[in-house]
Amino acid sequence: MGAELGKYKSCVSARSTDKAILAGAQDGGIVTTLFAYALEEGIIDGAIVAGPGDMPWKPRPMIATTYEELMAARGTKYNISPNVSFIKEATRSYGLDKVGIVGTPCQMQAVRKGQLYPIGLRDVSDKIALAVGIFCMENFPYQSIVQLAEDHAAMKLESVKKMEIGKGKFTFMSERGAVVPLPLKVTHKYEQPGCHVCLDYVANLADVSCGSVGSPDGWSTVFVRSKKGDDIWAKSVAAGCFETKAIDSVKPGLELVTKLANEKIGKNQKTVEERKTFGVGKGLRIPYI
Amino acid sequence: MSKVVEISPTTRHEGHSKLVLKVNDAGIIETGNWCSITPVRGVERLAVGKTMEQVPKIASRVCGICPIAHTLAGIESMEASIGCEIPQDAYLLRVILQLANRLHSHALHDILILPDLYIPGTDTKINPFTPEEPVRSVAKRIQRLREIGQTIGQIAGGEAVHPSNPRIGGMYKACTPRAKAKMYDLAKEGLVLAHQQMDFMIAVIRNFHKRDWAEVGGKKIAIPKDLGFHNQGYMATHPFYGSTSLDECPTWDYDRFKEVRPWDWYMGEMEVDLADPSYPIGGTSPVGTKVNPQMEACTGIPMYDGQPVEVGPRARLAVFKGYDEKGTQGQNIAREMEYTDSLYAMLNALDEYDPSGPVLADEIPCGDGSMGWSANEAPRGTDVHLARVKDNKVLWYSMLVPTTWNFATCSAALTGAPWQLAEIVVRGYDPCVSCATHMIVIDEDNKLVAQKLIQ
Numbered sequence: 001m002g003a004e005l006g007k008y009k010s011c012v013s014a015r016s017t018d019k020a021i022l023a024g025a026q027d028g029g030i031v032t033t034l035f036a037y038a039l040e041e042g043i044i045d046g047a048i049v050a051g052p053g054d055m056p057w058k059p060r061p062m063i064a065t066t067y068e069e070l071m072a073a074r075g076t077k078y079n080i081s082p083n084v085s086f087i088k089e090a091t092r093s094y095g096l097d098k099v100g101i102v103g104t105p106c107q108m109q110a111v112r113k114g115q116l117y118p119i120g121l122r123d124v125s126d127k128i129a130l131a132v133g134i135f136c137m138e139n140f141p142y143q144s145i146v147q148l149a150e151d152h153a154a155m156k157l158e159s160v161k162k163m164e165i166g167k168g169k170f171t172f173m174s175e176r177g178a179v180v181p182l183p184l185k186v187t188h189k190y191e192q193p194g195c196h197v198c199l200d201y202v203a204n205l206a207d208v209s210c211g212s213v214g215s216p217d218g219w220s221t222v223f224v225r226s227k228k229g230d231d232i233w234a235k236s237v238a239a240g241c242f243e244t245k246a247i248d249s250v251k252p253g254l255e256l257v258t259k260l261a262n263e264k265i266g267k268n269q270k271t272v273e274e275r276k277t278f279g280v281g282k283g284l285r286i287p288y289i
Numbered sequence: 290m291s292k293v294v295e296i297s298p299t300t301r302h303e304g305h306s307k308l309v310l311k312v313n314d315a316g317i318i319e320t321g322n323w324c325s326i327t328p329v330r331g332v333e334r335l336a337v338g339k340t341m342e343q344v345p346k347i348a349s350r351v352c353g354i355c356p357i358a359h360t361l362a363g364i365e366s367m368e369a370s371i372g373c374e375i376p377q378d379a380y381l382l383r384v385i386l387q388l389a390n391r392l393h394s395h396a397l398h399d400i401l402i403l404p405d406l407y408i409p410g411t412d413t414k415i416n417p418f419t420p421e422e423p424v425r426s427v428a429k430r431i432q433r434l435r436e437i438g439q440t441i442g443q444i445a446g447g448e449a450v451h452p453s454n455p456r457i458g459g460m461y462k463a464c465t466p467r468a469k470a471k472m473y474d475l476a477k478e479g480l481v482l483a484h485q486q487m488d489f490m491i492a493v494i495r496n497f498h499k500r501d502w503a504e505v506g507g508k509k510i511a512i513p514k515d516l517g518f519h520n521q522g523y524m525a526t527h528p529f530y531g532s533t534s535l536d537e538c539p540t541w542d543y544d545r546f547k548e549v550r551p552w553d554w555y556m557g558e559m560e561v562d563l564a565d566p567s568y569p570i571g572g573t574s575p576v577g578t579k580v581n582p583q584m585e586a587c588t589g590i591p592m593y594d595g596q597p598v599e600v601g602p603r604a605r606l607a608v609f610k611g612y613d614e615k616g617t618q619g620q621n622i623a624r625e626m627e628y629t630d631s632l633y634a635m636l637n638a639l640d641e642y643d644p645s646g647p648v649l650a651d652e653i654p655c656g657d658g659s660m661g662w663s664a665n666e667a668p669r670g671t672d673v674h675l676a677r678v679k680d681n682k683v684l685w686y687s688m689l690v691p692t693t694w695n696f697a698t699c700s701a702a703l704t705g706a707p708w709q710l711a712e713i714v715v716r717g718y719d720p721c722v723s724c725a726t727h728m729i730v731i732d733e734d735n736k737l738v739a740q741k742l743i744q
Contacts, residue, residue, distance in 0.1 A: 045467075065467065092447050093454070122450075123443060186554025 003083070003263035006204025007106070008223040009230050011254065012244045013215040014237075024074040028220030030242070031102050031132050032074050034208065036067050036171025037236040038100055044129045047100035048090055049073040056157045057149075058142050058191040061086045063094050076134075078163050078170075079142045080192070084110045088120070091127050100156035104136040105200035105209075112205045130232060133203020135221075135257075136195075137165070137264055144190035144237035152187075153180035166212060197272040201261035207231055214257040215250055221257060292317055292563040294708050295574040298326070299715055301401045303354050304692075304722025308583045308715065312563065312708045321703025323696060323715055324557050325722045336686035341457055341678045344686060349451045350672065351688070354397070354722040357390035357442060357452045358667030359674070359688070359724065362531070366674040367457050369533040369661025371654040373419040373718075378646035379459030381638045382528055385445040385472065386455070388635040392479060392528070393449070395602075395624055395631075396431045398719045399490055402621065403427075405503070405713050409496040414504070426669035427489060430482050434628075437479040441472045441635070450592070458650040466644045473639050476632055483628040490625045498618040505709040517617030517714040519702035523604035524593050524671055524694065529627075529634050531665040531672075541664040541673060546689070547592045552583035554697055557568065568709070576735030590697045591689050597697035600670025601718060602627045607615035616702075617717035623724065624719065640666045655681050667691050669719045680686040690724045 005011075016029035018036070025032060035047040049072040051062030059081035064070045083103045086273035090096045101111060108131055109114045115125040140148075149157045158247050162173045169181035203209035207229030214221035222244075237244060247254055292314075297307035305327040311320040332351050336344040345363025349356040361383055368375065403417045408424075417428045439449035444464060446452030454460050464472070498516070502509040526532040526540040534541065558581040566572035574580075590597060598604070603623035606612035612623060656678030664673045670691030677684040695718045703711050 089462070093462040093468055095444055095465060095471040097471075122448065123440075197291055228421045 004258060004265055005202055005223065005254070006200070006209075006225065008225045009227075011235075011247045012222050012224075013219050013247050013250045014210075014222045014242045014244045015219045017240060017243055018070070020090070021074065022218070024071065026074070026076040026162075027218060028210070028215070028222075028242075029074070030208075030210040030222055031134065031157045032070050033241050034130075034132060034232070034236055035100050035102070035264070036070055037239060038130055038232060039065070039067070039070070041235070042098075043166055043232055044096075044098045044100035046090060046094060046096040046098075047084045047102065047130075048083045049102055050077055052085060055142070057145055057160060057163070063090050065094075065096075065240055066091055078165065079140045079145045084114070086288045087111065087114065088124055088129075091124050092173065100130040100132070101128065101129050102132045102134065103203075103206075103207070104139065105133055105203040106136075108133040108203045108209075109200070117170040130228070131205075131207050133206025133209035135202050135209065135213055137201065137260065138191045138195035138198075138199075140187075140190055141192055142244075144187075144192075147181065147189055148187060152182050156178065159283045196268050197275065199265050199268055199272070201264045204258065211257075213254075213260055214247065214253055219245070219250070221254075238259070293559045293561050293580065294563040294565070294722050295561050295578060295580050296568070296708075297574055297713065299323075299712055300570050301404070301712075302716055302720045302722065303352065304613075304720065304724075305417075306715075306722045307585075308703075308711050308718065309559070309580050309710045310703065311556065311559075311692045312450045312712055314575065316707050316709070318703045318706050318708050318711060320556060321706075321711065322582040322586075323700045323703065323711075324551070324555060324582050325692075325696065326585055327586045327587060327723045329587055330403050330723070333637055333686050333688060336676075336683050339683055340681050341371070341676075341683055344676070344683050348620070348686075348688060351690075352721055353450050354394055354721050355390060355667045355669065355672070355691075355724070357386055357446060358665050358672045360446075360455055360669075361387060361686075362663045362665035362672045362674040363676075364455050364457055365531070365533050365652040365663030365665065366676040367656075369663055369676040370659060370676045371457075371656035371661070372535065372659075373458055373650055373653050374535065375459040375650050376647045378463065378643055379648040379650075381642040382445050382460050382464065382637045382648065383455060385642070386442055386452060387530055388638070389438045389442035389449075389669045390629040391438075391627065391631045392483075392635075393435040394719075395628055396434040396438065396486070398624060398668075399431050399468070399486070401719075402713075402716050403493075405505075405716065406493045406497045409493060411530065412504070415493065417576050427486075427514060430486055434479060434482050434486060437475045437482075444468050444472055456649075460648040463644055463646070463648045464642070469642060469644055473636065476635050476639065480629065480632045480636070483505040484631050487625045487628045491622055491671075492498070494618060494621045494625070498616075503710065503713075506565060506569055506572075508567070508709070510709045512710065513706060514708060516706055516716055517620065517702045518615050519599070519698060521596055521698045521701060522594070522598045523607045524598040524600050524609040526606040526664040526665065526671055527666050528605055528609045529631060529666060529692050531663060533581055533663040534661050541662070541671070543660070543662055543675070545594050546673075547595070548589040548689075549592060551586040551588060551590060554700075555582035555586050557581065557583050563662070565709075586696075588596075588693050588696055593694075593696055597701065598694060599698045599718075600691050600694045602668075604670065605666060607737065617714050630687060655679075658684055669721055670694055689723070690721075692718065692720045692722055692724070695720065 016033035021029040046065040051058035053060035059077040309322040348363040349360040402596035442449040561578040657681035662675040673689040
């Protein structure tokens, strides 16, 4: 394939140097630290992040304009947070001029499409200052997460401390120390079907994209993609926000990222092909990158 | 002997209208007919049966210059019909939105009238698009004022054009303290520019009216000292916002209003027998063209106390601030004076606005079909929307928009002016013709009499 990791200027394995961020981070605390740095330096004046919702583990998009608000949104919640829906409001009643946004690959596609064709997004395009993408194999509806936690992992969602997908397992960790790894074979049927036509694993259209895959535990793999992303990343590293290692010096390294990206694209390409002939005499419309 | 000349279409204003003028041998207008020929939008018919939330959003689409006025007037007429009072902070956001709209609309009007005016001390007309100074910096200032108005509108109202934030019962979203500070900073910047712009415009407007002649189509046309004078009354409901039937002391009275048919007011069928091919933008209509303003006019003629009235900046200043300058000059100067007024009022509203206050009424009644009206002081005059709402659905809806009020008044004000300057008189009203075109006219017996026009 060759294009599965998208275009990027550099790729490193990195970890935040902020202990407070790392304490509640999913992996290397990249997104929170990068936004905190950008906020402090005035590169952005607010960031759209997946904040805590009204139910446990249900994210709700929120606009963080302070370090404290960013801290409240740390960590991955494996279900849908419609961050792009806030992108216009951020420039309106929140009065932001430089917006940061974090999202999955599909959300990065939406942001870029919105910038290119700003229908319903008047005066928004030029206000996206930093778009951070996260690696994504697939997402889950909230009801699936409830089912997986309560039925399969046998723990109340309120008592789940952390969720993690890695090494072929969807792992639930409870506050009382229980660790339940569910094989992905079990969780597949709970996935959001719409994800099965997505051909982007590593947020190809973000300024900076990151995820745990490819780096050791507690570290994240970071792709720096755009000129803007490169500039901000270089400054934040120079300011001592991150410790970094060359990606080829860590295990499992880019090899695994490439493998998983190809797995996702290969698998979803099949769904795309199937949909083309779905129905009688006509296919379903296929989203494209 | 009288001759008939037709200028169609008129230019440098919003919408599509034309002038049919009966002039004497000296070219002075005896009877002026300024009529809208924009096709009927039919918003009032579309509204019937829709929910009260939908209708103001549809009504807003009648025009892109003052959609904010239409949205606010539409929403407030619904609120007046159902009897819903909105929280103070929602009202303040609406005031800010309203004034932001006024700021950018007035700035746009400056661009439209500048080509009529002269650089003082010269016989050179102002071309707002020239890269040369001093005009260039004026054009940039106008654009910045428009930008400020639109950005503030965007923050308070969700969108600069067709605002999404206002809703029945208040507003969807309150603005954050940061957004409030941003609007305040923008308004402060705008205030400095508005003072400069007002001073500049008043100087060039006064300079124009002091001149003996203006050049139109290569000819020198004498400028009368009473250009655009009329003896009709003024109607205004508030210095900058408006009034509704819910108010303790409403400043508009439904019982004093009546709408008549255009053919009681305009001239009947005639033939053009005076033409000037050198008149700007392609000349006037050729001799022999059949005209029939009675049938072609797509508006009703609204009357207040049995007479057409003038609405707009001059009317507001005359009613509330004792302003007494008449004619086109007075009208244009009044508009410039509103620049700073609107920014001061906006700053006051911003000072008062509390970002943590509620912006939605606790209870929004469904309506019992009673009539409610809202008069909103749009940039170009009083925009009255009337509605009857029952069980959330709109039973009846009517829009009396600013330029509709001004059509007949302006037609009267044309009398005595050289026909070549008629468009300058028209532009003094800052007409917005497309929304003025609304045409379901019924006579005293509630019989539809406008059928012929929409066939």
